[in-house]
Amino acid sequence: MVTPMSIRLKNVTVKRRGKAILGPISLDIGGSGVTHVIGPNGAGKTTLLKVLHGVERLSSGEIDWSQPAEVARQSQAYVFQSPIMLRRTVRQNLAYPLQLLKTPKDEIATQVLDWAKRIGLEDALDRPAPRLSGGEKQKLALGRALIRRPEVLFLDEPCANLDGRSTRDIEALLLDANASGTRIIMTTHDLAQCRRLASDVIFLLNGRVHERGPVAGFFENPETEEAKSFLKGDILL
Amino acid sequence: MSEIWAGIAAAFRLIFSFDADLVEITLRSLQVSLTALVIASALALPFGTWIAIRRFRYRRATIATLNALMGLPPVVVGLIVYLMLSRSGPFGVLGLLFTPTAMIIAQVIIIAPLIASITHQAMRDLWAEYHDLLISLNTTKRQRILTLIWDGRRALLTASLAGFGRAIGEVGAIMIVGGNIDHATRVLTTAIALETGKGDFELALGLGFVLIALALAVNFAIHALTRTESEGRW
Ligand SMILES: Nc1ncnc2c1ncn2[C@@H]1O[C@H](COP(=O)(O)OP(=O)(O)OP(=O)(O)O)[C@@H](O)[C@H]1O
Numbered sequence: 220m221v222t223p224m225s226i227r228l229k230n231v232t233v234k235r236r237g238k239a240i241l242g243p244i245s246l247d248i249g250g251s252g253v254t255h256v257i258g259p260n261g262a263g264k265t266t267l268l269k270v271l272h273g274v275e276r277l278s279s280g281e282i283d284w285s286q287p288a289e290v291a292r293q294s295q296a297y298v299f300q301s302p303i304m305l306r307r308t309v310r311q312n313l314a315y316p317l318q319l320l321k322t323p324k325d326e327i328a329t330q331v332l333d334w335a336k337r338i339g340l341e342d343a344l345d346r347p348a349p350r351l352s353g354g355e356k357q358k359l360a361l362g363r364a365l366i367r368r369p370e371v372l373f374l375d376e377p378c379a380n381l382d383g384r385s386t387r388d389i390e391a392l393l394l395d396a397n398a399s400g401t402r403i404i405m406t407t408h409d410l411a412q413c414r415r416l417a418s419d420v421i422f423l424l425n426g427r428v429h430e431r432g433p434v435a436g437f438f439e440n441p442e443t444e445e446a447k448s449f450l451k452g453d454i455l456l
Numbered sequence: 457m458s459e460i461w462a463g464i465a466a467a468f469r470l471i472f473s474f475d476a477d478l479v480e481i482t483l484r485s486l487q488v489s490l491t492a493l494v495i496a497s498a499l500a501l502p503f504g505t506w507i508a509i510r511r512f513r514y515r516r517a518t519i520a521t522l523n524a525l526m527g528l529p530p531v532v533v534g535l536i537v538y539l540m541l542s543r544s545g546p547f548g549v550l551g552l553l554f555t556p557t558a559m560i561i562a563q564v565i566i567i568a569p570l571i572a573s574i575t576h577q578a579m580r581d582l583w584a585e586y587h588d589l590l591i592s593l594n595t596t597k598r599q600r601i602l603t604l605i606w607d608g609r610r611a612l613l614t615a616s617l618a619g620f621g622r623a624i625g626e627v628g629a630i631m632i633v634g635g636n637i638d639h640a641t642r643v644l645t646t647a648i649a650l651e652t653g654k655g656d657f658e659l660a661l662g663l664g665f666v667l668i669a670l671a672l673a674v675n676f677a678i679h680a681l682t683r684t685e686s687e688g689r690w
């Protein structure tokens with residue numbers, strides 16, 4: 220990590236079928252914390268995460284990762300809202316990102332075992348990944364994302380199907396990764412989780428950044444009426 | 457009726473005594489259809505995969521053409537290959553008409569579109585499933601194709617088997633371009649047609665059983681493959 224990670228959006232918009240689904244957004248994400256993107260369904264959270272990761276086609280605007288796009292992508296990982304499992308065993312799913320980087324075989328084997336333990340799937344290593352339960356798939360997707368030790372990790376509702384205990388396990392893994400230098404940008408609908416993990420919050424509404432700030436301020440003293448209603452659980456239109 | 461039973465009994469005797477004619481014809485059938493299968497697969501598997509993951513200008517038209525080619529009547533393919541290879545045709549000088557090579561050419565034309573079409577469907581689904589992950593992991597084009605081929609290998613094998621099933625049971629085209637010449641271009645299907653015409657049911661039935669056994673084996677294999685695929689076991 221020569222340059223500290225930073226992502227800068229300049230007047231980014233994303234349009235699909237003539238409808239603006241995101242933006243215009245100008246945004247600066249840096250530092251080393253855990254950023255939560257929150258907002259109602261359809262606000263554009265997933266779209267924003269994909270834009271930041273560089274896999275969404277922009278209709279206008281620019282992204283600056285402070286390094287070439289290729290290099291930036293190589294140091295990022297993304298966990299999708301619905302986990303994508305390769306039609307292979309758990310072991311092979313974990314090994315895959317390292318194989319792409321031509322990591323030596325014995326190094327891969329050690330890493331795979333280590334991460335299987337961390338995500339609690341060491342007994343399932345030889346089971347086909349598509350046969351795992353929803354929660355197990357999410358854990359595997361997280362392990363597969365972290366195994367490259369990314370500088371930036373994007374997570375789209377990583378705990379959506381998890382019970383309380385698995386949620387705690389994942390949160391511990393995320394805090395751990397963050398402590399060892401991985402910048403985390405994630406979405407959630409779980410406001411309690413947001414309070415537990417986030418260092419700052421981006422509140423999205425109708426494809427725009429409606430409010431942004433440190434987590435404490437946002438929860439104690441939201442600036443906008445919409446954020447107040449959202450936190451109270453009101454339905455936003 | 458008794459004539460038929462006698463025929464069936466004689467047919468089994470032919471099979472289990474490894475009758476020279478029967479073995480020769482069976483082996484030639486396998487040689488022709490397996491060669492056609494290898495060539496058609498080498499063309500159609502990469503092509504089917506390619507049109508599944510590449511966006512290009514005439515993609516829809518290509519797929520439509522492929523599906524239309526799949527429905528070509530084999531007899532017509534035979535006729536066209538015949539005209540191409542006949543002495544007055546553009547490839548007449550090669551002297552390929554009435555050789556196993558001509559039969560292989562006809563079968564390649566018949567089964568390649570089928571293999572490409574099945575490959576395309578399977579690979580399109582797999583690519584839709586994997587797309588976001590493979591893009592996110594910053595894979596090279598080569599890595600993507602290798603991943604798809606490896607994880608779709610069952611589907612690719614199924615496509616090939618379906619092609620083989622069609623090739624081995626096909627009669628119209630190879631009859632026209634091969635000519636059903638004894639000890640040269642006679643294969644299972646053409647021999648059955650000839651022997652039935654002559655009223656020699658023994659050999660016809662014996663060959664028929666071999667053909668049925670081959671066809672059943674192919675279909676069981678396809679069935680087993682698609683089942684393990686849908687159950688996600690491998
Ligand atoms: N390819 C697309 N074509 C048309 N509309 C799209 C497309 N992708 C997303 N949208 C629309 O853009 C809006 C934002 O989608 P997005 O997935 O970013 O929302 P979200 O905030 O992640 O919602 P959720 O909380 O339900 O996950 C939605 O209304 C969605 O229907």
Ligand SMILES: [Mg+2]
Binds near residue numbers: 264265266300
């Ligand atoms: Mg979403």
